[in-house]
Amino acid sequence: MPVGLTQDAGWEIGVSRTIQQPPRTVWEFITGPEGVALWLGVEGPLPTEKGASYRTADGTRGEIRSYRPGDRVRLTHGTTTIQVAVAPGSSEDRAVLRFHQERLASAEEREERRTHWKGVVDRVVAQLT
16 A cells, blocks of 8 residues: 555645644644634634534635644544644653644645645744744
């Protein structure tokens, strides 16, 4: 099976980076209005209730599947599923930010999303450091 293709979730991609900030700082940014606008394209705070729907600036619709404060959020995004997670790094002032997207249509879409998520992580790091 090709890299990035799974039996049950189709094509998927994950991008992560360690950020020189405490996990709480990263979580508050990524789930706050500025962070949500940056990675999801939604104005205002991210809904936190399971089943809550949202719509991005470009018209993509989705819903919250799970929300664990300080840890991770899973949501549908069109026909795909995105998970954003923040975990403690190797010290108190470091956090690991992860974006994972599954149910992608093709290897080409996987590469497009890899480029997208790397750019998102770069912009998050620039905002927080």
